């Protein structure tokens with residue numbers, strides 16, 4: 001892989017999400033879900049990585065490693081703990097986080113909703129209720145009024161497709177429903193909420209996009225109809241909704257093989273990760289190209305890519321192969337704005353708890369001590385030199 005630099009201004013950084021790293025996020029649906037014996041959660045999020053208090057040190061560490069960007073989310077239930085009751089203290093906290101990024105020379109990319117929803121919203125019907133789009137729009141207005149002047153890129157909703165499908169069809173996420181019509185309703189509410197937030201974000205002078213969980217769909221013999229049935233309401237509806245946006249956030253981890261009877265498991269002999277996914281970094285290029293095509297050439301911001309492995313050397317290989325595909329996409333004219341690695345810290349992986357480790361930085365959750373992994377140093381150096389020193393294995 002030659003040392004041709006990535007485009008000038010290309011963004012390089014890690015990502016986190018409030019509920020997965022902050023700690024003490026009790027006023028949302030996930031905290032309740034984690035403590036519901038009927039859910040499949042293996043453990044509660046608890047103190048997580050205490051990022052709510054250690055964010056400054058973490059951001060300084062991210063900058064020191066060589067990154068020029070940090071993507072993190074705001075916790076709606078902290079900002080609006082009860083309907084119409086907005087916390088200035090919470091908004092000031094996130095303003096300080098944005099300020100800490102700027103002081104460290106790191107571009108803050110903020111996500112307004114990353115899986116978690118305030119309890120009071122779920123009590124009014126959550127994402128299957130059309131009115132939630134209005135509630136989300138009002139929340140976005142308060143956030144952009146408070147910190148919008150310090151932001152350039154804002155992600156409206158993280159993986160609406162995952163929240164709708166896992167929460168209303170599969171039932172693994174809150175509210176644990178299993179109904180196609182409710183999933184369809186949630187899809188529509190998320191799309192309406194996203195469009196409202198785009199208006200609000202643009203009015204504040206920033207650029208907006210949703211982030212979408214995508215997969216490289218591999219159609220096995222006779223699987224064409226099954227792929228269409230799965231991918232249509234999971235990816236295509238949101239790619240269509242993203243047409244005209246300022247960017248599309250692509251979040252890719254692996255491929256999905258589909259046969260006539262539906263989704264197949266990992267292929268025999270293919271390495272798998274701690275999440276049970278196939279180790280398949282080439283999926284990123286496939287999804288970047290598909291998002292670019294399906295949105296009618298909306299600029300692509302890779303907002304999540306990474307791998308849950310215990311052997312950090314596998315994480316370096318994964319990222320290196322993924323970045324080869326990003327560079328090939330750029331060389332073919334795809335407008336890719338940046339690469340965000342999931343995740344900055346080993347953190348709370350939702351239903352799976354703290355077992356699957358995605359971080360570039362390890363966290364001892366008893367002492368909250370951070371330890372940078374070789375992958376964090378390697379990717380930070382790629383970022384520092386914008387790929388101009390190559391992306392070969394160290």
Ligand code: GCO
Nearest residue numbers: 017158159213251304342349
């Ligand atoms: C997602 C979420 C992240 C996950 C990550 C690893 O994409 O599911 O945005 O919160 O932790 O993807 O599964």
